[in-house]
Amino acid sequence: MEYVPTLFLERVSALLTKESLGNLKGCRSAAWQKVAKQMWTVMKKVRIEVQVPREDNPTYVIYNCATSFLRRLSVEDLRKSKHAFINMDISQRHYGPEEECSGELFIIANALHVEKLKMEYVHRFDTLFQNFFPLSVHIIKITDCIFAENSTFPEWLRRTLRSNSLQELTVEWITVEGRPEDVEEDVLHQSLMCGKSLNICLGYNKNFTNLNAPFFRRVLNFWMNCEEPFPREIRYTFSCRFPKEIEPLCLEYFKDGKSILHKSGNVKVTWESSRKQMVFTP
Secondary structure, eight states: OTTSOHHHHHHHHHTSOHHHHHHHTTSSOHHHHHHHHHHHHHOEEEEEEEEOOSSSOOEEEEEETTSSSOEEEOHHHHHHOSSEEEEEEEESOOOSSOEEOOHHHHHHHTTSEEEEEEEESOBSOGGGGTSOOOSEEEEEEEESOEEOTTOSHHHHHHHHHHHOOOSEEEEESOEEOSSOOOOHHHHHHHHTSOSSOEEEEEESOBSSOOOOHHHHHHHHHHHHHOSSOOSSOEEEEOOTTOHHHHHHHHHHHHTTSSEEEOTTSSOEEEEETTTTEEEEEO
């Protein structure tokens, strides 16, 4: 491995997540160590703020957050970045002088890692999800949004849940117009992925999946019947709208205790009533 061309090492390192790149700095190969440390040094932490007004075209502004002060970047700067981790914030807030948003911005983002995608108070901005599939996504927070009938958002979320190991998924107070959409199967698939601990919160949604009593019953039955338990810590947080539905479920499954052991004998699920969370511990 010491004789692998440097260009190959750089291209592979550029595809890694932030955590993987950090781990690579401590590997045994001197060549990989050197390239990983170089990539870590030039790595940019970028924040993209997209403003979506009720009318007219969306606009955006890009900042380099790795510097001591927020430095504006252009789309071309982002394109030239060898290694960048993005926080993307999409809302109706006004950020000041912006540039007109085009599909090019999201095409470039597809070649990078998105640490966090946050979207709030945005209505029918469905074009974002048509071709937006970055190398990885770790945190998704979507609240108080409306998605039009036949929106690509539900299918985008299904695909993302099946291809990325998330650390947080929050979808609350959203409305999907038209027919109801369901991502329960995809959430279960996500729960079986390896990776860092995951917090899931889906609540107060209209025509979309909510974490309610039937969902928790399904998750518990699925977990208890699996030969192998979930490979990482999973925290399911339910909304305050359903406490009376959850209480009988907890009495049925947890009985006098607060925990249930998996049939493998060394892992458990705990009911934390004060936090309104069901925690699966590996």
